[in-house]
Amino acid sequence: MRVCRTVAERDLAAELDRERPELLSPYLAALPGARAAVLARLWRGLVHEPLPWVASRTSGGDGVTLRLTDGRRLHGPRSDPWATGTTVGSLELDGAPYSHPALLMAALSVPGRARFAAELDGSTASLALSRTAPRPTKPPARPWEWEQRSPDGHPYHPGCRSRPGFSATEQLAYAPEHRPVVGLRLAPVTGAMLRGPWPSGLRDGDTALIPVHPWQAEHVLADRRLLPGPQAHPLLALRTLDLGRDLHVKTSVSAQLTSAVRDISAYSVENALITSDVAARVADRLGGRLHVTRMLAAAGAGTPDLAAVLRESPYAYAGTGEQVIPVAELPAYLAPHSPRARLERITGFARLALGVCLDLLDLGVALEAHGQNLLVVLDAEGRARRLVYRDLADIRISPARLVRNGFPAPPLSGRLLNDDSTALRRKALGCLITGALGPLAGNAPTLGTVLEAATRDLARTADLQALRTEPLPAKALTLMRLTGGDQWAQLPNPLFNAQG
Template sequence: MGDRVCGSAAERRLAEQLGAIRPERVDAYLAALPGARAAVLARLWRGLVHEPLPWVVRRTTGRDGVGLELADGRRLHGPPSDPWATGTAIARVELDGRPFGHPGRLLTALAVPGGGRLAAELDHSAASMALSRTAPRPADPPTAPWQWEQRSPDGHPYHPTCRSRPGFSAAEQLAYAPEHRPVVGLRLTPVADAVLRGPWPADLRDGRVTLIPVHPWQAEHTLTGRTLLAGPRAHPLLSLRTLDPGGDVHVKTALSTRLTSAVRDISAHSVEHALTTSEVVERAAARLGGRLHIARTLAAAGAGTPDLAAVLRQSPYTYAGAGEQVVPVAELPAFFAPLTPGERWSRITGFARLAVGVCLDMLDLGVALGAHGQNLLAVLDEEGRARRLVYRDLADIRVSPTRLLRHRLPSPPTGRLVDDDPPGLRRHAFGCLVTGSLGPLAGSAAALGALLEAATRDLPATPDLRALVADPVPAKALTLMRLAPDGVRWALLPNPARNG
């Protein structure tokens, strides 16, 4: 069965594991594989066409698609690629006339540096996406705020390893991944000499011993040999390692495996400075007249290693007033889907004006938000109009001591979050906002150009604004970063606002 239908070892492995635990889902999984491969191949083709790959020496665009000439003389050919398109699928790409419909096999055939590693991740991505697409459809509309975080099966709209979950079996994906809507039983690890910042809750203490919440995957795969106690049950959010146990507090756990691009642990520096960083950003946000709320850090605990730490932060849902909902920006397309085209565009442009204004104002104050679809949430009124924003995950910001000082705001501690270089700050802020929030909402270069024009037409012409609407758009070179995983790499894309 698996050998006849599955195209990679990762696909066969998930099929066999699924057959052992949920045989009734196997047919749906096998049926979903071709579409998942095509979705991942489209994301990979986007990277090959638009990123600064050193072994691509020329790109040509014609009526029949895009051609890439490689340094060794070979030629890739595929369909046109809009870097801002979402929901696309590609049946095949040709390498010297030979068709490839499986992204992992294409990378293997290219035989470029790092290609073997990325090919394995692409195999995981396609297999896991197919498994995600077997999840039963969620209730519509959601009856609890965290349900908005569990609707999308496909993950990052542009990343070729959008669903790569190496080390996760089929059973573990069903048990922990948000799109399968499980309830996860956290573990608690006693640590006698934990580093604590902030008021650690009494129910996470045993006398003088700190009980650090641990993700069960981490407990089984990384923290073997440690004492583990039963912890609270919680709902996984868009970030699989962050969970909602109910109430006003969310728990961010360490998870030492590579999901999409990064290993999701929590550094000792993040624990040490978690509350100070939160205070800096909160004080800056207070200058915006209520347009931006910060899901502030409440407490952090660590054992001195990045694989055993946790951060407690305020639930963003607490900022919903009467008749309002708090929805992650990544889920706004689904939220707006039932509206007419005109109503939908009105809601999207209203959100964009708010988000661009907030991000530019925070950047001027000295805080470059990582405002992508997972970190940024919109507070929507009963008509679906964005009234305010909520930002979470303060480990994904950059701060400028010089700009903060100019506005008489406190300077943050030194570390990787500090960046006083204006182009670097803009790259982070715009790369997250445009490619992580506005691009997926627009869904095409033409629509993104119109959206940027609508969002910026009445804003003051600051240097930051001019860079946003006139300079090439920075986008993380997601494919290149997985081929050469030695830091963040960037692609500079044509600015659609210049053609809007």
């Protein structure tokens, strides 16, 4: 298979040849496009993030040249940090062309390159596999089907399809873009940490039956006794599934998907319902513009690899003639509209989303409102009416702001609490703009136009002033994979051009 150029590409191809031969040719055909898509995401990070081994960046008519601290030069096309759907055919490192992101990263003499190169290799191969999934041709028949339509994952992250530890067969069996039905397992746990009314259907006397993802069952909990569980449909987050009856379950998957290991800490189990109550009470001040999906119950065995959270479905918040869709899928939903109508609807959504997130931030809650966590209630004409937010595990709560606005101090401790304005704005605005508004706009000029129109009439808080006058915070996704931990970049604010 000479078309395969790396270890991950060859391994995945060999497995398909054995297990799913009908997918081998579509997978091989998808590889060049997947390489170019991941390389574009990597180039975005190299051009715009504060990488310590990039000495300087020079833009010219033929693109951008990075001078590295080891003296070499890396050259490529201009990079719009807010562009989506872009591809880069190749980059030149001291004149040598590199068209595969993993091979380029391996050639860079930088700390962490070997691990990250392996991630880029896996991301590229898995993206090609995701693109073999047949694209839906009809509108979703059930609300959660919106979450199974896009094959490409995070629009800016070079690890957009990084799923280390998942074989090709497992990706086909569990990943939402392949639209499988997943058979969960149940782990009997006596003396489990329970928060909220754990359902009778997930009990055996005094023993809690904790839902377990089948990947976790095979790779992490193989020595435990597990029972057959309910059938469920995987959502955008893969380890979160729709159980029907307006109920979603978030399971532990001890694998690094995109950037983070997706298990559930004892801290999250302990504080799930308290966090839900605090966020919902604050959201009530917004006059119905935001619904926070309630955490119904949580259970854990004391370790992050065996825990689950039950929460209500966001799709229950659709009224007559309305539908709820994840913001990550809003570009696809709006695609059939004319350019003018599409821009009008994007601006309307941005005005609603920025108003809600800034008002909530002023009250003391910073949402992580990216395209997975944030959903929008649309009327029959595709106009945004309300927002729905799910997954409170990584929000931030400011006790000082809550108290200032007449709320009691939250009965919480630990990482969810933060009074630092910079950290709160990074969480609320960085996630909303980088994870929702940027991908929806699709490029810097459109994003600037949208932000200018959407913020024009909002209340002039200090947080809005920062948004309108400072560079935009964004997670430094490439730097994070090389060094670990949260890292931030300051990206050019397209509002400056839109304001003239």
